[in-house]
Amino acid sequence: MVLESLGSKLSSAISRMIGRPTLDEISLNEFIRDVQRSLLEADVNVKLVLELSRRIKSRVLSEKAPPGVSRKEIAIKILYEELVNMVGGKRPSLDIKQGKQNRILLVGTEGSGKTTTAAKLGIWFKKRYGKVAIISSDTIRPASHQQIVGLVGEAVPVFWIDGEKPEKIIAEGINKFKDYNIVIIDTAGRHKDEKGLMEELKEYIKIADPDYTLLVLDASIGQAAFSQAKAFSEVAPLGGVVVTKLDGSAKGGGALSAVSAAGVPIYFIGVGEKVDDIQPFDADRFISRLLGMGDIAELIERIEEVMKPPQIKGKFDMYDFLEYLEGMKKLGPIDHLISLMPGVRAQVGVDERKISQWIAIIKSMTEEERRNPSIISGTRIERIARGSGTTQRDVRSLLKTYSMAKSAMIGGDRMMRRLLKGYKL
Numbered sequence: 001m002v003l004e005s006l007g008s009k010l011s012s013a014i015s016r017m018i019g020r021p022t023l024d025e026i027s028l029n030e031f032i033r034d035v036q037r038s039l040l041e042a043d044v045n046v047k048l049v050l051e052l053s054r055r056i057k058s059r060v061l062s063e064k065a066p067p068g069v070s071r072k073e074i075a076i077k078i079l080y081e082e083l084v085n086m087v088g089g090k091r092p093s094l095d096i097k098q099g100k101q102n103r104i105l106l107v108g109t110e111g112s113g114k115t116t117t118a119a120k121l122g123i124w125f126k127k128r129y130g131k132v133a134i135i136s137s138d139t140i141r142p143a144s145h146q147q148i149v150g151l152v153g154e155a156v157p158v159f160w161i162d163g164e165k166p167e168k169i170i171a172e173g174i175n176k177f178k179d180y181n182i183v184i185i186d187t188a189g190r191h192k193d194e195k196g197l198m199e200e201l202k203e204y205i206k207i208a209d210p211d212y213t214l215l216v217l218d219a220s221i222g223q224a225a226f227s228q229a230k231a232f233s234e235v236a237p238l239g240g241v242v243v244t245k246l247d248g249s250a251k252g253g254g255a256l257s258a259v260s261a262a263g264v265p266i267y268f269i270g271v272g273e274k275v276d277d278i279q280p281f282d283a284d285r286f287i288s289r290l291l292g293m294g295d296i297a298e299l300i301e302r303i304e305e306v307m308k309p310p311q312i313k314g315k316f317d318m319y320d321f322l323e324y325l326e327g328m329k330k331l332g333p334i335d336h337l338i339s340l341m342p343g344v345r346a347q348v349g350v351d352e353r354k355i356s357q358w359i360a361i362i363k364s365m366t367e368e369e370r371r372n373p374s375i376i377s378g379t380r381i382e383r384i385a386r387g388s389g390t391t392q393r394d395v396r397s398l399l400k401t402y403s404m405a406k407s408a409m410i411g412g413d414r415m416m417r418r419l420l421k422g423y424k425l
Contacts, residue, residue: 006253007290009038014076014291023071028060031075043222043254044086048261052082080291084283088260093280094212094240094267096129102182103174105208106242107201108216109228110189113244113270115144117216118186119151120270120278121242126156131180134158135173137166138188148186151275170207185210198235205236213239214267217259222251226258233264244270247277316406318370322362324405325355357390361398364388373402 013034020027032053039049059078065071096102104121108114118134126132134156136145145160152158159173170185177183185208187200205213213236217225229241241259246252246269259266266281362370364387369376376384376399385392 006038006042009041010035010079010291013038014079017075018072023060023075025061028057028075032057035079039253043251044257045223045226045254045261048086048257052086056082076291080287083287083290086260087256087283087286088266088281089283091265091267091281091283096125096182097211098181101174101178101180103185103208103210103212104182105185105187105204105210105213106216107187107197107204107213107232108189109197109218112189112216112218114189114216115141115147115186116151116273117242117244117268117270117278118184119148119156120275121184121268122148122152122156123275124268124278125182125184129181132156132182132184133173133177133180135170135177135183135185136160137169137173138186139164139166139169140188144186144188167203167207170204174208198231201232201235212267214242215239215264216242216244217255219243219246219252219255220248222254223258225255226262229259229262229264233262240265240267242266242268242270242278243281247271318362318365318373318402321402321405322359322370325359325362357388357394358398358401360388361385361390361395373399 013031016034017023017027017031020030023031035056036049036053039052040046056075056078059082060071060075063074063078065074094104106114106118106121115136115138118136122132122134134148134152136148136158137160138144142162145158148158157177159169159176161169161172166187173185174183185204187204201213215229215232215236217228219225221228225241225243232239232241241264243252243255243259243266246255256266256269269279269281269286271277271279361384364384365373365376369380369384376395381392381395385395388395
């Protein structure tokens, strides 16, 4: 996961806060100090961390908890919201228009991952918008076009001209791909002198007339991303940023927060070396998974594709549990599904084999046992184990899991409804 170390530390801070008897001012201060340490170690700006801490404390002490919601839940909700705001909050996605050539110009310093990002974006857009092409105008690194071709293969056409100036390559490429929906233009990286970079950028913008100019930033530059993004935004007001190499950078938190502090939207993040390792940046989803709360939105989308969630109205019997387990099997790899669920980051032992075993056990029960699992004990457990080809221990394990699931489903249904209404925990 992106920034796993930061996510683990923030989740630990939440766990320690939840484990305290009450959330009085002393406990709240300890919780905030834990959060501060986690963010500072991720290279988030000190001033930004102090401002966030002040807002968290002020809001926790002043906001009234609705009926049924604890002060600890309010603290988690506020932390979540403040972190979302810290990395940019809700930002618009790229507006790709049909029936025209949408041009995306990539700029950045050398070594930022710009050429790899061009290939990643080419594949990403190809899957969603059809006709996509890439123009390679990096004449400083003559092999850059070969790098792109090596990554995209035959999936996306790549245009370049050996020995020509970037301006001519861009102009001719735009004309060649005039019938394409999206054209991505890769440019050469330069030294880190901002003035030189920006003058070059102005010339490329003039020729390409892009719909979007995206600055590619390496996450390892941390807080220095602020000055780069700020200078870029003054030259290209329609632009945004792609933050790369988040998977291996200890300064990722600093880079993300710095870009957002500069007022420039983050459109994509690079999370690995493979061509598919790029994601649209969504602050809500990013922070949700960072805190170990799961990606609620993605989880719901995937569930709705194959099943309707059980209607929990104070009742949850083995028929409901069976329906839920069978639906889970249809959702794809269980380890990925489990990773999207709130609060299960540390849980292990739930895999497809185990779920198949649980289904077999439930199908070996009588209708009465499924309707009222509390009657299952002694000889019933022995019979069910024999009928399902499992052990009595397996049956008891299922009954324990069912009991926990029933509590989670009934309580979790209320939690999910709050999440869907924007009441984040």
